[in-house]
Amino acid sequence: METEKEKELLQLKEVTIRFAGDSGDGMQLTGTQFSETTALVGNDLNTLPDYPAEIRAPAGTIYGVSGFQLHFSSEDIFTPGDQPDVLVAMNPAALKKNLPELKKGGMIIVNSDSFDIKNLNLAHYESNPLEDGSLDGYQVYQVPISSLTANALEGVKLSPKEVARAKNFFALGLMYWLFNRPIDKTVQWIHEKFAKNPEYIEGNEKALRAGYNFGEMTELFTARYTVEPAKLPKGTYRSISGNEATALGFLAASVKSGLPLFLGSYPITPASEIIQYLSTYKNFGVKTFQAEDEIAGITTAIGASFAGNLAITSTSGPGLALKTEAIGLAVMTELPLVIIDVQRGGPSTGLPTKTEQADLLQAVCGRNGEAPVPVLAAATPSDCFNMAIEASRIAIKYMTPVILLTDGYIANGSEPWKIPHVNELPEIPVKFRTEKEGFYPYLRDENLARPWAIPGTPELEHRIGGLEKSDIYGNVSYDPDNHHKMVTLRAKKIKNIENDIPLLEVEGESSGELLVLGWGGTYGAIKEAVNKARAQGYKVSQAHFRYINPFPKNTEQVLKSFKKILIPEINLGQLAKLIKSEFLVDVQQFNVVRGLPLRVADIVDQIIKTLGGNNGK
């Protein structure tokens, strides 16, 4: 291309971009499209959508700002990036809200048309930041995106409102030019998405191309950038979000176990996508039941499990609270069931669209009576796929409900996923009891699991329920010694699962000064932080739990191999509490509960602080 010769093409290792605008500005779409294209170009990437709980907050206000951050690189990356290098701000409110997080000296691209008195007022700006010098020190590019879009769309049969709405495609086109990405994937997407609406196709495609061409023609930009493909292991890849991976994981578990999948669920952010995805797989025989409430979500699943389906229920923290009593029922009836909690900010309704790790204790302890439940936690968006299969395997093998924790960040965030082939996935053996001889509903096998004898099986008619059962026979029993025995057996059955899960892996030296210990969705942030600290010469290792109840068998040994243990969490120290009480070790906590992923830089600071200056170097 000619202009490429004219304009410098600078190579970068990694870039973090944040798109920000009004909730109605289409920033999630813009971000998703940029991510998809970036994945296809071959970069490693990680995304963080961040949107308000209000569907359409009043236009122009700060609380109505919706953002989408993505971090892409020519190397392995694990987080959406702490601070953006580039901010695309579609209005003053978006600038105001996001500027504090932009890197010093970072690039700002604004839609200058939107910086009028009205919008400046709505964003509580006393003077125009584009004129008053407050952005000195940043590279500011003022682009009249709205009017350029309107010019480009002249003659297209769209209302002025619809024309205005196309401006996000202009911005996207400009960013494609600036970061040297092809536009054709998005063009194709526009054609598919608006197949029934030729005017929309024309308008959006024109806006996209106009944005791209503007970059080329304008004098504004003197350079453009490129990020080389990452060196990922060989294979076929797609970009996947945690919720989609969760849905696919359960679909795979259904195929691998040969059991029809039944999902009972009540919509709740950020978990609703799981039922939405699964409801499209009807041709796999998947049954999705949108229940009247969370209690019905889980109790229909319990009924389906009793009758022999692979039964799951998906929710977020408030829903998990409602399901509590029923989880106890599944513990008592010893039926396989997976409860997925996509954690969000709490307590109560809390921060519905934000992430948090504050349901750990609810998952591990939150039930009446002694009701032990295995608790698993996915570490990254694509790991949700593996953990969904694992949760199903454990539930079936041990005849127990299992809680799978993910969180808003990994649920909505996405990363490249090396797609596994179906024949590489683990089998999930299922044995329904059919022989009458020697059948007792609570006679246990070598794993302490009771038989799964489903209705429809001749001569195995039996009754189960929430009342305490007599050992082996399963009749209602109020015998004190029997109760003690059953409580102990149920606990032992769950504890025993430690023999059937991977050991806790230590990344870095297997013993030494400092271990950074995490669980669930903070894996990427901790990993990047530990890598950074190690690159600076600090002696620090990482271990990350994906199995929390029971803990991996070698946990104590790992903990005792380090002088100090640092536990960063997006809660006030819930894993720390479990570790302290279970292993009687001292730990240092790092807790930030902002509804956002932990920042790598903050964890690095903590590592250095915990090591005490040069300690460990």
Next chain:
Amino acid sequence: MANNVEVKEIKYTAKDFASDQEVRWCPGCGDYSILAQVQRTFPEIIDRPKEKIVWVSGIGCSSRFPYYMNTYGFHGIHGRAPAIATGVKLANPELSVWVASGDGDLLSIGGNHFIHACRKNIDLKILMFNNRIYGLTKGQYSPTSEKGKITKTTPYGSVDYPFNPPMLALGAEASFIARSIDRHPKHLQEMIRRAGLHKGTAFIEIFQNCNIFNDGAFALLTEKDTKDDHVLELVHGQPMIFGKNKDKGIKLDGLTPMVVDLTSGKYSKDDLWVHDEFDPNPARTAILAMFDETPGFPTPIGIFRQIIKETYDEGLFRQIEEVKKKKGEGDLEKILFSGNVWEVN
């Protein structure tokens, strides 16, 4: 050719449905009769092998029911029986799924599940043992207790209005609504039989005497000298007649029902409201349901209403088949590798 399929003639007796568990209701409790009528009716109405029957319940005296039936059984948690039963039915639509519940279990804590099961027309038979009291927790008032009821939690009398169960079921558009009485075994058997034949949510309210905490709640409807004047037995295609000497009838004047005296010479049988179970107009069913709350009117028992419409389970499996036809059987490998994929070499 179906000759490789062994067709077994299934013949059961009432005894086949009795489990080995000792029945533990209070002596004299109306629940015994309900259990007996179910066990007596089942050999006649069950069109599939016994292992395909599942009883599901919540919590309460009434909810102990599944333990006493020699079928598959699930004693759930308080109020959730309709939801658990829904899961059973959707997991395996070949099962015949029955729910035993109480007035507190089904209409208070489980009210939401009940109305939604009705709304969705899930193929469940729901038997509600209405003793107008919380039996298992020893005598607190229930959502069907009459206003002014004195119980342990309402020492000065309750101030709230009770639910009218058929009215509630009607509001949720249940496709089968019936009522019977524990002390009316033949009638109760008939209602169980008819519910068993219905496809869709079948709801039977069964008046049940709790002789410990609410004895005589239905005495007017069960005692020899009062019952005929207070009970109206609904029979499809028959005029609504009641009274000791069959001397009273119900006439419907527009939307206003009246009790008329058949001996006065002013009215004859031909003037009376002829019961139509399949009446599509819910307004008339509502009028029937309100008799109970209208002084001077008899309490109807029998089938209030029954309509035929697609059940949820039929709809669900129809849709699965349709999608399979359209998209082909699910192929996991294909789904995993779909969307925007790229190769790294």
